[in-house]
Amino acid sequence: MSSPLSLLSPTAGLSQHTCGYCSAPGTRSPHPSSISYGIHPRQLSAQAYQLMLDRGWRRSGTYAYKPDMGRTCCPQYTIRLDVQPGGMGMRGSKSQRKALKAWNRFVLGEGDMDMDKKRGKRKGRDNAPFDLKAGVLASETAYLGEEAPPPAHTFEVVLELAGFREDKFALYQDYQEHVHKDEEKTSAGFKRFLCNSPLIPEDIPYPGPPPPGLPRQYGSYHQKYILDGKLVALGVIDILPGCVSSVYFMYASRMEKRVMGKVSALREAMLAREMHEAGLEGLKYLYMGYYIHTCQKMRYKGDYSPSYLLDPEEYTWHPLASCTPLLDKHRYVSFAHPPEADEARQAEVQAPIEPDPEEDVDEEVGYEPLPRCTAGCEDPLVVEHDPRMRDVHMVLRQQGNTVTVGPVTKSKVWHVPTIRRMLCDAVATLGWQLSQQVVFSF
Incomplete structure (x- = not known):
């Protein structure tokens, strides 16, 4: 095709x-x-x-x-996260697991108690390999077992093609006003920035029928986080042949203490992994936008492992761990051509x-x-x-x-x-x- x-x-x-x-x-x-x-x-x-x-x-x-x-x-270096299971694929950090557990406890109504202990599960589970899917879906209403106690809140994540709705715009206004202290946001600007996209929807060539909940087309999407029937967060993502690309994320100001940024990143990583496991062998990354080493608020993207940075000259991918020592010394650097190997070229560029x-x-x-x-x-x-x-x-x-x-x-x-x-x-x-x-x- x-x-x-x-x-x-x-x-x-x-x-x-x-x-x-x-x-x-x-x-x-x-x-x-x-x-x-x-x-x-x-x-x-x-x-x-x-x-x-x-x-x-x-x-x-x-x-x-x-x-x-x-x-x-x-x-600004393009950064991507390898979401493949096992081997060198994604490994959740302690802080990411903690954020996910805290969110699940909040939704399920388990307070500050450890979810596994309250449910009588075996001790030592925290030392087990990180199960991304189990952790992400633990509090989503559709995935709760029939014998599970009623949760304190209903929670669902809905993926739909990007488009304007009043509840999305209201969330955007709230986020901009309380998080970014910017009150002058219009619906036209919201549409232009987060709804309009040049991507043409195209059927995704799964080798067989994909599991429920996975997208059927490449294109631009809104991933809605709905708590008790109300939109509390929204992720803007592009779904492409080689990746899920994170465009923007916003959340309701009342959810600021819930660390939803980490929850959403793990949810987007799981989406990419599920599509990979459904037969899309080339789709095995979550692209997280740009990594800016000189800006502390943008360095959090490097906390997700294993991540890779794109070389700005040869367009090859390099492990973040091997890039950061160079970035500590140089404002700009080509990882394929380190400054020590080509000082004159660096000065010219x-x-x-x-x-x-x-x-x-x-x-x-x-x-x-x-x-x-x-x-x-x-x-x-x-x-x-x-x-x-x-x-x-x-x-x-x-x-x-x-x-x-x-x-x-x-x-x-x-x-x-x-x-x-x-x-x-x-x-x-x-x-x-x-x-x-x-x-x-x-």
Whole structure:
């Protein structure tokens, strides 16, 4: 089965913004020191977005961006968690198990007592291997045994395609106001940020009928956490051929002490593992967004083990444990090319872009081209003359639902310098493999 057409508009270009990671809580950096390259995906196949993730991209609504790792103030490394059972697969930490047990005790009404002891189960169970599925499902009403005592609360987790509902928006407003101290949130912004997605729903090729509760399509989903019939938390996730990708998580302010962030991460990891066990051998990771070593509030992602970071230049995966000693010494580093092996190259890559206080850096105002020396990217001026550009396609014309595509080098706009640079920048950041699988559109 062929993938649906992926359409990308390369008009966003390079952008520089203030940063919320390297400043005091609740504030942003005084200068536009956060640098990234952006693109507007009009529609994306699941496979195309998987390839984007594996080159350091990430989406925010229908906008996708890739940090300029060598120049941005706070380098953002793609991080993924191996959720496979056994062997080198996921191992729950003591704090994660504790959070999960505390949540289960709260739902089941077992107070501060150990759940296993109260139910008369054998001692020493805490020393047993971590059973992710049993722990995650222990308090979900649908999975309680017939002989189990009535729980103090009903709890269910429902997975549905991403879409707007008033209770979701109310939860978002509550979360932003009480957790982030931001009261100016609109329904339009909520839809744009957490409901709209360029991903096209596609049937998932399970080898056989999947168990109940697993998604039937790739795409963007809302995972709802419902306590006593009310929405108390919401996870926004993308389900792709190689992973479950965590996009955003929010919870009701009254649940702040329940450590629901850890509960949701374990729930998302279990979803990925269940899909893997249902026959999707390539789906064995939970992508947790970006790991920012210089920002304490973003380093928690490394607490989930075993995690791996994406090399920003070679796009290979490296165990987090081998990366952190390098990140302790260097703001930016390629794990495939450690600084000790290539000091001159590191110095060249890290040359910053000096912010211009007179320049408006809003991505919608104008197009700022990609610098020729950008970590992990081809040189756009070299790309322009590469014969492989003949295999990069764009929309030549569209009449109704009929789209005619052809090589970018054969289009009239190829001779427009700004358009040509936009296309070359897009290829430089996406890479040749992905650029030859998608179609560009203006």
